[in-house]
Amino acid sequence: MTDHPPPLLDQLASASLTDDGPCSSIKKAQFSDRVLIRDIVTRKDGGASLAGRHVRIGGWVKTGREQGRGTFAFLEINDGSCPANLQVIVDASVSDLSPLVSTGTCVSVEGLLKVPPEGTKQKIELRVEKVLHVGTVDPAKYPIPKTKLTLEFLRDVLHLRSRTNTISAVARIRNALAFATHSFFQEHGFLYVHTPIITTSDCEGAGEMFQVTTLINDAEKLEKDLIKNPPPSEADIEAAKLLVKETGEAVAQLKVNKASKADITASVAELTKAKENFSKLEERSKLKPGIPKKDGKIDYSQDFFARQAFLTVSGQLQVETYACALSSVYTFGPTFRAEHSHTSRHLAEFWMVEPELAFADIQDDMNCAEAYVKYMCQWLLDKCLDDMQFMAKNYDKGCIDRLNLVASTPFVRITYMEAVELLLDAVKGGKKFENKVEWGIDLASEHERYLTEVKFQKPVIVYNYPKDIKAFYMKVNDDKKTVAAMDILVPKVGELIGGSQREEQYEVLRERILEMGLPLEPYEWYLDLRRYGTVKHSGFGLGFERMILFATGIDNIRDVIPFPRYPGRADL
């Protein structure tokens, strides 16, 4: 004990630790017997006012080294609660030092917070008095040693890459954007709706869907079973049939002979058994290995859902059923594309945010989308600035400026027609595009990025697209040539959001489905929303990983989702 004044009472501090310094109060984690490093080092004073406090912390060694000829060790400890580390000093008298210093080692320690000697960058450090746990690392075998590793390399060690500075910063930013998303929509009275992952509807009619099935598994089980217990031969079946006949005749004979009741009963029982055996054999003889077929096609009536089922490509159509009853709703869930796409912008599994608003037109839709994107940017500036500074330093100098710009500047809004004219002006001015510019084209990525990065240098909303390049459900404008669709283009990633007012008129929607060459039957439920109590409504979709790319400046989408899935890879 020291000669300091008595400790301050602090209910939040661990009861098991002695508070014996003239210092600030400190928050203990609630379901873990320790203090988060964030609650020490991210104070305005860098934690200096906590000097004199005893704390227990836990985390992983980022860098460690023995000093003073092995008399003590410096450890930089990170526990994931913030990007900053806590400097920890362990004396050789407290613990064997060599197991502590390898990168990746897990430690739980107790000690005294002290102000370091002048001239060091830390404002506080921990002098360890007791080492409670060491999870060692053999540096010769550790797959992610301290050396600088490329993001590409880290994709091969998905289970450990969250221990790196970059992937952990991305995890905190991703978490912040997810909660910002829920907070924004909840504040505005939207209801979160869980649209189905397994679906029997194909929203876009695009067909690039993963199939969900138990048929293959069932067929393999059957195959194994048939090898173990081969199906009966024809002779077996004939023999069983004969036995039925014979026992049947025996029963008849006994009856004719007025045999005893007991004898007849026994004989009948034998007949029943023979019949059962025969029908079982006959049933089994029909079993065929392989996936069940009917009329040359796969017999999906035998699949788990009694029909062909897929992974969803979008929750939009389904969430519309809730918007057309509860007004303002949104979905936020995983979506899937079975495209053999190897770009840095596509994943086979990714997360989408899809709000849907009743009593809302395309203008309301744009207002909502713009407010949402601004809200997310401001949220990161308010709550994740330290992680954003890490990104600015290591990946994209301009990322914080970009968030500020987007949060504070009204988005440009131009029609598709105006966008094409601006692109044509650019071509006249000498700008070269790989894809031809003319009315009717789907804007290519180079066009989108020219508009948002060069022409306006801020987010741009393009709306009223030619109907022939857009989906069947989008509302046809009065000109009959365009639809009330809108895309939000942002610097760095291009298209971030796509949305539209939905066609709410039954007849028009029906015509559009037929015009697109789609069958009516699968869309009857969707048409019902227009048949009964139809309402003007609009919505949009935001690719969640695109938003993270936009925020962080990371280049490859595989590095901003914890477990990326793409052609040839689905680790873990």
Place this chain on the structure above:
Amino acid sequence: MTDHPPPLLDQLASASLTDDGPCSSIKKAQFSDRVLIRDIVTRKDGGASLAGRHVRIGGWVKTGREQGRGTFAFLEINDGSCPANLQVIVDASVSDLSPLVSTGTCVSVEGLLKVPPEGTKQKIELRVEKVLHVGTVDPAKYPIPKTKLTLEFLRDVLHLRSRTNTISAVARIRNALAFATHSFFQEHGFLYVHTPIITTSDCEGAGEMFQVTTLINDAEKLEKDLIKNPPPSEADIEAAKLLVKETGEAVAQLKVNKASKADITASVAELTKAKENFSKLEERSKLKPGIPKKDGKIDYSQDFFARQAFLTVSGQLQVETYACALSSVYTFGPTFRAEHSHTSRHLAEFWMVEPELAFADIQDDMNCAEAYVKYMCQWLLDKCLDDMQFMAKNYDKGCIDRLNLVASTPFVRITYMEAVELLLDAVKGGKKFENKVEWGIDLASEHERYLTEVKFQKPVIVYNYPKDIKAFYMKVNDDKKTVAAMDILVPKVGELIGGSQREEQYEVLRERILEMGLPLEPYEWYLDLRRYGTVKHSGFGLGFERMILFATGIDNIRDVIPFPRYPGRADL
């Protein structure tokens, strides 16, 4: 205009509407030109202080009737923002009344809020001055007419059932519980991690998984293509081979004859073409219809992910990789079981909440789980009381009391051993169970419900289960017979939460995997978490739909998820 004082300035009110009453301010929806019915009728005064205000509202007719020999109509309008309706009165001079009164009709109207005549239960009603939109309903065809419909019937009209009072109340409660979940974990510093939906790991080793594949689709495409363009015959291939030989000889001959460069070039070009054609034909001749096989087994190297892939049954193992780097994390996402289970408690697709805490033992885990469940109950009481009152009135009288009880009472905590003793005591006391009670059994539903509903009449945490009935990853206790597992049992549903401290010792975990007869290879990445920087950690899983059943008192799990998936059904 009236002789009222000038309107209050109210930035939130719609600019297009005149504020001309001596009345309270009213909030306009931000991305929709209307006022939410919630913001009128759920005020403390029932909306009375809004009398005199002009508002625009939108919603669907719950009940409507013409009155006064067709001179006016009463409509009860609901917009999903709350369970209560707004009473709306339309004069025949304002609009044709007959298209308005059918249940399910969508209307958008403007009018004046008035205090109704004394003796009516409403505190405010809307006198319509202008009808802006009518989405009609033909009552003869409407699939969900006003009559009382069973929940079972509604499962056949998933796309419209959210228009009913029950399903919309469930949607609001579900939304509230989802946001409560995020709020709880965010407040406690947990990071939300998106674990993968498509996985190549089987968490429980149970094997009841849906397969995700593109092989069937690819095989069907190939089959169609082969019918359209039949593979080459052997004669075709022989002919192509011969052509290669002949053109090759021709080239050689030209060279021997020292022909012109142009002639030789032309001849070589022909040879190249012939070779290409031959290899293309040969390639095509190898194409076989059906799912690709290799050594008698399905060749998954040709599947999308180049290996067999499934839908996840739990995100736990994957989220542990983040807990062992970032300390406190949680996942909240869809999970899947391909079980042919037709009970009222099972779905093929359901949502799970799975927190994982580093530096936390089984006690921390129980503390976290208890705090989380209490938080959700309190949240519903604070934010969803009107919907809960609907549930209490229509489904489960005791549901609000139950929430109060759980929110305010400490959960009972007993060991498995104690639980078995209590059950044996009950048996001695004359209680009959279908399943035998003895140490080593997995508690059956009847046992769980006896403990929580009869014995304690509150939530019960049972912990330290025999290791043989629990999963391989649970921490073996010092007695070597039990594991640090815990289940939370609640009245009405039985098991709500299952969790455990995880085995963090490499050697012990490895032994457990082998003991369970599981292969090591697929778990090497999971073992790596213990090989390198291992940490004490714990977690649990809450079945989100079970929580909704518990809260609402609804009996069937198919009614508390928007789009239920079960054997034979995956509508929409």
